[in-house]
Amino acid sequence: MSNEEIVVRQQIGDVLNEWVEVEIAGTGSGRPSRAGPLQPRRCG
Secondary structure, eight states, rough: OHHHHHHHHHHHHHHHHHHHHHHHHHTTTTTTTTTTTTOOOOOO
């Protein structure tokens, strides 16, 4: 694997991690996201 591939994979991983954190925070688990201090929504 070349260094460029490693960098690209790290960037993709960062994007996916950020998206997952936002999704988790938006579904009411209360976990903070990098998008900002979102208030967890109550589901059900």
